[in-house]
Amino acid sequence: xxxxxxxxxxxxxxxxxxxxxxxxxxxxxxxxxxxxxxxxxxxxxxxxxxxxxxxxxxxxxxxxxxxxxxxxxxxxxxxxxxxxxxxxxxxxxxxxxxxxxxxxxxxxxxxxxxxxxxxxxxxxxxxxxxxxxxxxxxxxxxxxxxxxxxxxxxxxxxxxxxxxxxxxxxxxxxxxxxxxxxxxxxxxxxxxxxxxxxxxxxxxxxxxxxxxxxxxxxxxxxxxxxxxxxxxxxxxxxxxxxxxxxxxxxxxxxxxxxxxxxxxxxxxxxxxxxxxxxxxxxxxxxxxxxxxxxxxxxxxxxxxxxxxxxxxxxxxxx
Ligand SMILES: *[C@@H]1O[C@H](CO)[C@@H](O)[C@H](O)[C@H]1NC(C)=O
Ligand SMILES: *[C@@H]1O[C@H](CO)[C@@H](O)[C@H](O)[C@H]1NC(C)=O
Ligand SMILES: *[C@@H]1O[C@H](CO)[C@@H](O)[C@H](O)[C@H]1NC(C)=O
Ligand SMILES: *[C@@H]1O[C@H](CO)[C@@H](O)[C@H](O)[C@H]1NC(C)=O
Ligand SMILES: *[C@@H]1O[C@H](CO)[C@@H](O)[C@H](O)[C@H]1NC(C)=O
Numbered sequence: 242x243x244x245x246x247x248x249x250x251x252x253x254x255x256x257x258x259x260x261x262x263x264x265x266x267x268x269x270x271x272x273x274x275x276x277x278x279x280x281x282x283x284x285x286x287x288x289x290x291x292x293x294x295x296x297x298x299x300x301x302x303x304x305x306x307x308x309x310x311x312x313x314x315x316x317x318x319x320x321x322x323x324x325x326x327x328x329x330x331x332x333x334x335x336x337x338x339x340x341x342x343x344x345x346x347x348x349x350x351x352x353x354x355x356x357x358x359x360x361x362x363x364x365x366x367x368x369x370x371x372x373x374x375x376x377x378x379x380x381x382x383x384x385x386x387x388x389x390x391x392x393x394x395x396x397x398x399x400x401x402x403x404x405x406x407x408x409x410x411x412x413x414x415x416x417x418x419x420x421x422x423x424x425x426x427x428x429x430x431x432x433x434x435x436x437x438x439x440x441x442x443x444x445x446x447x448x449x450x451x452x453x454x455x456x457x458x459x460x461x462x463x464x465x466x467x468x469x470x471x472x473x474x475x476x477x478x479x480x481x482x483x484x485x486x487x488x489x490x491x492x493x494x495x496x497x498x499x500x501x502x503x504x505x506x507x508x509x510x511x512x513x514x515x516x517x518x519x520x521x522x523x524x525x526x527x528x529x530x531x532x533x534x535x536x537x538x539x540x541x542x543x544x545x546x547x548x549x550x551x552x553x554x555x556x557x558x559x
Contacts, residue, residue: 267554268556275308277340282296285516303319305334318362320545335513338369342510347459348557350456350553356549357515358388360526361522365383368381375398376507377509385521389445389447390442396430401499411490415489420432420433437468456478458491467491
């Protein structure tokens with residue numbers, strides 16, 4: 242009994258230590274998923290694109306936001322309206338920002354079974370500070386058109402970098418370094434970019450393999466982002482006490498050795514949006530998509546795959 246008691250005490254002690262790490266502070270799931278978001282409406286303020294974002298009421302009424310039978314949140318574009326006769330047509334879509342913000346000392350987990358894709362489609366799951374670019378931007382899931390590999394990026398004021406190719410090694414990240422300067426004026430706001438090597442991290446590949454989970458750890462060592470395909474999600478990821486220290490090498494890392502993140506990042510709103518055409522899809526249109534981006538906008542069936550299906554979004558702090 243005495244030995245058992247000691248073992249129990251020891252087990253409790255170490256479990257408590259391990260669990261002290263994170264507490265669930267924001268939980269977006271099921272019927273209440275859309276309760277605490279601000280819907281941005283109108284044209285996209287940030288690119289000359291072909292979209293018309295809807296208010297909460299409009300989006301609900303048009304079925305652009307809903308919760309399906311599986312309890313997953315659907316965030317989608319209008320794939321019913323024919324806009325082919327209207328030269329200034331903007332396709333209805335959704336742009337939502339979380340009312341609550343995320344700060345350093347957080348772990349953000351988003352599990353999805355589908356993310357939008359199709360020629361002209363430009364979706365993103367990302368975070369942005371109040372003043373851009375002074376308060377920073379973190380792009381967790383973003384790409385365009387028919388791409389199947391996700392890209393991770395920071396966009397900041399001048400002086401924040403991703404480590405150079407020489408400073409990068411297999412223990413830092415599994416992703417492919419694309420650009421190192423996060424400054425928004427460098428290379429037309431390209432950002433510091435890391436490409437996911439997995440062809441199932443975005444688009445059709447993501448959806449056909451059951452999607453997966455993106456986990457973003459923001460602590461005093463910088464940012465680490467993991468993409469886990471459905472088949473290799475760590476057992477503790479969906480638990481009440483996920484513990485990133487037991488996970489594999491991150492897909493993308495932005496360590497403080499190259500970016501003084503406390504200086505470049507303020508509290509972030511979490512954002513889901515689906516844009517259409519605009520700079521990014523248009524500059525990457527051919528050869529994967531034929532013709533011009535604008536040729537796609539009027540035809541509703543081009544947007545049948547333009548939806549997020551989100552199992553849950555959770556923010557832990559600690
Ligand atoms: C979130 O903010 C919007 C306004 O921006 C407001 O309409 C909505 O009620 C807020 N939701 C909660 C739960 O605070
Ligand atoms: C515009 O939005 C995209 C995500 O859709 C983001 O990557 C880009 O940096 C944003 N630009 C500004 C100026 O906010
Ligand atoms: C790998 O790179 C990181 C970040 O630049 C560095 O801290 C670490 O010491 C490097 N590890 C090895 C084994 O070179
Ligand atoms: C970078 O941010 C500054 C400050 O808001 C802005 O004036 C400038 O147009 C931005 N540049 C690009 C290429 O986004
Ligand atoms: C629109 O897209 C949804 C998936 O979001 C799909 O179920 C539906 O068949 C598509 N077409 C129409 C006309 O609604």
